[in-house]
Amino acid sequence: MQRYTDVICSFCGTLCDDIEVVVEDNKIVDVKHACRIGTAKFLASNDYEHRLLKPMVRKNGKLVEVSLDEAIEEAARILKDATKPLLYGWSSTSCEAHSVGVELAEELGGVIDNTTTVCHGPSVLAIHDAGYISCTLGEVKNRADLIIYWGANPMHGHPRHLSRYSIFPRGYFRERGQQDRELIVIDVRKTDTAKIANKFIKVNYGEDYELISALRKVVNGGELREESVAGVPREEIIALAEKMKNAQFGVLFFGMGLTQSYGRHRNIDNAINLVRDLNAHTKFVIMAMRGHYNVTGFNEVLSWQAGFPYAVDFGRGYAWYNPGETTANDVLQRGECDAALIIASDPVSHFPRKSIEHLARIPFIAIDIHPTPTTQLADVVIPSAIAGIEVEGTAYRMDAVPLRLRKVKEPPEGVLSDVEILRRILARVRGEEALTAKAEVAK
C-alpha cells in the first residue's frame, strides 16, 4: 500500500493540490480532500472496463483492434495525406503534450485549436481589446472582502473553489474567513451558489451587458435615470456599485453565463472595463472561471510558441490567427479540414451538428483515455494514460499558476502517455524511423 500526499487533481481549473491518494496493487483505494467529481475521476482510473485499452483502426467500416505501431502508422498516414488537418482538444492533457502538438501542427501546416473556442474564447477576445486585471487565487484568499460570481456556479462546476480560495478560507487579512467577506452572486436563476450568497441578484436572460453598463455609469459618478435595468431595480444597482467602490479588495469571477450568452466578448470587455473603472476607487480584480484543468495551459504554451492563445492556422508556414476563421467549428463547418486529430476532448458530444457532420465525413484520429462518442466515430483510436494519475506533466490553474502533475499509479499495460503517442506520430509524419524499438510500452 502506498500513500501519496500533495497530489494534484487533474479535473477542473481549480487544480486542487492537496489531495491524498492511497494505492494498492496499482489500484486507487482511497482519495482524501478531493470533491466528488475529483474523487470519481481518481477512482475511475481503476475501471478498465470503461477505459480504452487497445488501439483500433477502422477497417471495412468497423473499428478493429490493431497493434500500436499500426495505429500510429495509420494516424501518421491520415495526417500526412491531408492538405489541412485540424488538431483539436488538448484541455485535459499536459503542457508537454501541447508542446508536441504545436510542433506537429506546424509540421503538417494544420490548424490547432483547443476547447477555449467553445468556453472562454470570448474572454480571450475581450482581453485583446481591454486587458486583464487579475491576480492569483491566494491574493483572493488573503485579501478579498467582496466576492462576486457572475454567470458562474462553482458549487457545481468548481466545487472546492469557494472553500480553498474565495469565500470560506481564513486569509492573512481575513482572519475570520467567511465572516470577513461578502458573497454576491449575479445570475439568471437562483443557483446553488446563489443560495449561500449574502445577496443574489437576478439579471434578465441576455441582458448582462446592460447591467454592467449601468454599474459602470454609477461607479463613474453618472446618474441612473431608469427605474430598473436588466430586471434589477435602480436602488439595487446603486447599492451594488457603492459596495464595489467601498470594498478593500473586490474580485469578480465570471463564468460561461457571461461568455456564452448574448453579447459574448462584449460582455467580458465591458466587465473588464468595469473593473478598470473601479481601480480608480479601490482594489478590484477579475478572473475567468476556466473549466478543464489545463485549458489555461494550452493558451500559455501556444502563446509562447506561436504568439497566439488558441485557433492557430499553420497553413502558411507561420502562425495565422483569426478567431471566426481559424477556430475549430468554423474550420469544420466550412468543410475546410480534410482530416483531424482529436485529443483529450469529446467534440462529438458537444459541437454543433453541422460541425460533426463534417467530422464524420473526413478521416480522423481520436486519442483518449476512455470511449466517447468521438472515439466511436473515429477512424483511428489510440488509448492514452491519464495525466496527473498515470503520468507526470505540467498544468496551469485558472489563474495561470503552473503545477507539476504527479503520477500515482501505472497506466494499463501497453498504454502510452499523450506525449509519447504524439512524438511517435510526429516522427512517422517526418518519415523518421518508428520509435518502437525504444519501448514498445511504458512498462
Next chain:
Amino acid sequence: MSGLILKNGYVYDPLNGIKGEKMDICIENGKIVEEVSDAKVIDCSGKVVMPGGVEIHSHLAGGKVNVGRMLRPEDHLKNVYPKTKLTRAANGYSTPSTFLTGYLYAKLGYTTAFTAALPPLMARHTHEELHDIPMLDKGALTLMGNNWFIMRYLKRGDVELAAAFVAWLLKAVKGYAIKVVNPGGGEAWGWGRDVRSLDDPVPHFDITPREIISGLVKVNEMLALPHSIHLHANNLGRVGNFATTLETMQVPNGTKPARERQVLQLTHAQFHSYGGDSWKNFASEAESIAKAVNSNENVIIDIGQVVFGDTTTMTADGPMEYYLSSLTGLKWANKNIELETSPGVTPFVYSKRSPVSAVQWAVGLELALHINDAWKVLLTTDHPNGAPFFKYPTIIAWLMSSKYREETMKEVHSAAQKNTTLATIDREYDFYEIATITRAGQAKSLGIQETKGHLGVGADADVAVYDINPEEIDPSRDYKLIEEKFARTSYTIKGGEIVVKDGEIVKVVQGKTLYIDARVDESLEREVMRDIDYYFKRFYSVNLANYPVQEVYLTNPTPVQIDATNVR
C-alpha cells in the same frame, strides 16, 4: 567535436585588456584553448571578434511576457518568419515567441541572457519558456523586494533568517539573483496603493523601501552571491524621480562587496533620471545621476535605452503600469501574485513628436556618455520596455557617432535639445567600450566572468564575429554601416559550435540554465523551514511540496554552488 581557429581577427576582449589586436582564437571541446591541432580554420581577417554578448536584463520569458503576447495579438502579425528545415515558425515584435527570441539574440552575437523578473510562484512557467528559448545560456533574476517573508524578517532585524530564506528560495525556484522591484510598492499595490519615497511605510508591514533595500544588500553580501542586488528603484517613470534615485544610490554606502563587483546594480536607470515637476517641464537629470555614479564605487547602472516606436511595457511594478495605462488610455493587464509581487503590462508608443519620448531617448544616451567608466554602464533596453532588444545595433551606432545623434535629434521633438544635455556631448564610444557594455561588463556584474564575456583560455567558446574592419571603417561617419553590421554576425559561435553564419541560423542548440544552490547552516535552515511551512499552510494557495521547480524543466541545469554555512 573538432576544433576551430578564428584566424587573424581584430579581437576586442576587455576582461583581458585586449584592444583590437590581430589574434587567433583557438577553440576545442566548447572552450577557448591555447592551441588546437585538428581544427577548422575560419578566416576572420578584416573582421571584429568579440566574446559572445551577455544580456543582463531582458524580459525574455515567463507569465508577464506571455500576458503581453495574449494582450497583443497585433504584435504577432509583425516580424513573421515561416518555418524552415532548421528553425520553427516564429513571430512577434515586442514580445517575440520563445523560438524567435533565441534566434534573434544569436544573430546579434549574443550567447547568454538573463530574464529580468521571475515571480517565484510562477517560476515553473518562466522555466518552461526558457526551456523553449534555444541558442542561449540562461538564468533568472528572482523577485524579492515585496516578499512577505523577507519584509517580516528584515523588519524584525533577522538578517540571517532572511539570508537563509533567500538561499532556500533561489534553490526552490531555480533563480540566479536577488531582483528588487519598487520595494514595498508591489505589496502596497495589493490594496491599490503605492509607496512614493524611500521612507513611505509599506501598509501593514511597517517597513520602508529603504529598509528593504539595505536589508537585501546585507543579505546578498552575507551569502556572497555572484551578482549584486539588482534594483528597479521606486518611482519609475515619474516626473522628478531623480531625487529618489540619488537617495537610493546612497543606501548601501559603506557596504563592502563580498566579491569583485558592485553592491548595487541600478537597473534601467534611464527611467529613473527625470527632472521637472510636471509633464510640461519634464527634463533630463541624467547628468546628476551620472555624476553620482562616477563618484560611487558601489553602484553601476544598466541603461534601459528608449528607441522610437511601438512596444509593450511590462514590469513587476504593478502601480506604475496602472499609472501609465491611465495616461495613455490603452489596454492594461495586471496580476497580483500572493505574498510575492504584482506585475503589470500595457502597450506604449515612443513617438518622435512627443516631447516626453524625445527626452527619454536622450536621457539613456546621456547616461552612457556622461558616465566616464564604461564598466559602470551596461547596454540594455529593458526589453521590451524601452524597445525590443534587437534595436541594440541602433543604440551602438548612436553611442559611436555624435553625428548620428545629431541627425536623429533633428527628427525628434525639440525637447531633446532644450531639456537635455545630449547635444553638448562629443564623446564617442570605441569598439573596446562597446565590447565592455555589451558583454564584459555584464559578465563581471553577474559574476560569471570566469567563463563568460571574455576570450581568454578556459572561457566558454561563445564568440561573435562581425564583418567590420576597424582599420577601414570610421564609426563616427559610417554609422549606418555599424548599425547594419552589428545586426547580423558573420559568425556566432556557441559552446564551440557555429550557430549563425552570415546572419542566418545554421545550427540550433540548447544552452545551459544557471541557478544558485547555496548551502546555509543547518539549524538556520531548520528555523526558516518552520516559518516557510507555517506560511504555506495558511497563506499560499499551493502546498509547499508543489512549489519548488524540478530540474526536469531546465535545459542542462547548471547549479552554482555557494557555501554560506558561515551565516548564522
